[in-house]
Amino acid sequence: MYYLELASASKNFIDWIRRSLQTKLRVKGHVTKDSKGSTYQLKYAKKESLKIIKKMYYSDTVACLARKKEKIHKALELDK
DSSP states (O other), rough: OEEEEESSSSSHHHHHHHHHHHHHHHOOEEEEEEETTSSEEEOOOHHHHHHHHHHHTSSSOOSSSSHHHHHHHHHTTTTH
């Protein structure tokens, strides 16, 4: 099991991202708080995370953090 996770101190931002992804990609995700209660975490499990990842990295030339993209590709073996 793995998760795609986005963390923010802003509940409004997390809610906006969640609604946007639900509308555009039909993924639900769930929101939790960290152990200190200072940040919100929007999490997507395996099937939904793959939908999001494929949209995020739709091209080899998409603007992104290369180290994060490489980490995701290596973990999921998407380059094969």
